[in-house]
Amino acid sequence: MENGYKELEKDRFKACRTWMKVWETFKTNYDIATMSIDEIDYQFNGSQSFYNWCQDFEMELINASFKSKEYAKLGTIYLSEFLTYFVDDDEHLVNNFKSALGECYCRSGDQEAGEKVSRELIQQYPNKMVGYIAMETALSIGEKNGQTGNREKKLKLLEAAKNYPVIDGDDYDLDRRIAYLKEEIVKFGKMS
Numbered sequence: 001m002e003n004g005y006k007e008l009e010k011d012r013f014k015a016c017r018t019w020m021k022v023w024e025t026f027k028t029n030y031d032i033a034t035m036s037i038d039e040i041d042y043q044f045n046g047s048q049s050f051y052n053w054c055q056d057f058e059m060e061l062i063n064a065s066f067k068s069k070e071y072a073k074l075g076t077i078y079l080s081e082f083l084t085y086f087v088d089d090d091e092h093l094v095n096n097f098k099s100a101l102g103e104c105y106c107r108s109g110d111q112e113a114g115e116k117v118s119r120e121l122i123q124q125y126p127n128k129m130v131g132y133i134a135m136e137t138a139l140s141i142g143e144k145n146g147q148t149g150n151r152e153k154k155l156k157l158l159e160a161a162k163n164y165p166v167i168d169g170d171d172y173d174l175d176r177r178i179a180y181l182k183e184e185i186v187k188f189g190k191m192s
Contacts, residue, residue: 001046001053008060016064016071019057023078026050032085037093054082055093058100065107075104095121099134106141114138129172132161136177151188155181 001022007015026032030040040050048056061078064071079101087094098121106114115138121131136154143150158178162169169175 001048005048005056012060012064013068013071016057016060016074019053019060020074020078022053023057023081027081037086037089051090051093055096058082058097062100062103065104069108072104072107072109076101076108076110079104095125095128095130099130099137102134103137103141106138111138111142111145111147114141126164127167129161129166129168129174132157132166133172151181151185155185 001019004015004018004022007018026040030043032040037051037054044050046053058075058079061071061075065075079097083094083097083101098117102114102117102121104114105111105117115135118131118135118138121134123131125131135157139147139150139154139157155178158174158181162174162178166174
């Protein structure tokens, strides 16, 4: 784990490969199917907590996925497995990881799977922004990959969140996001 942190300074991709081995080690050496994150943290004697490391690994996989589909695919593996083991654990962490899973699917080229994960988050938590932001990200990735009409879809999505209303819209600058999309649509026209 510490080697991965050191490698981050020079090579994010190497750090992610190292940390995937760390993840495999956790799966082998801990009964993670029956343990909570807190229980693993209690047993683990590293210089970093398991809870924090899991989030650091997720973030670095997302960052690496911007440049490499290979790391997006690695992200889908790690996040899917993590969610299988800890789906009933820390709700905030789990929801963020579901959002990241959707993003990794989209960045790996599986737009449909990424949007599905995002829709499920919206259905599960229609009063929270996490799913709407996940879908906005998925649509933005689709837009970069040549999909059309995504600005309008994103605007409709965010307006739906505002009208629900979500309880944490201010935390995600919902009004600013809506205003920005309206400006983009006027500036660049529809079907972008």
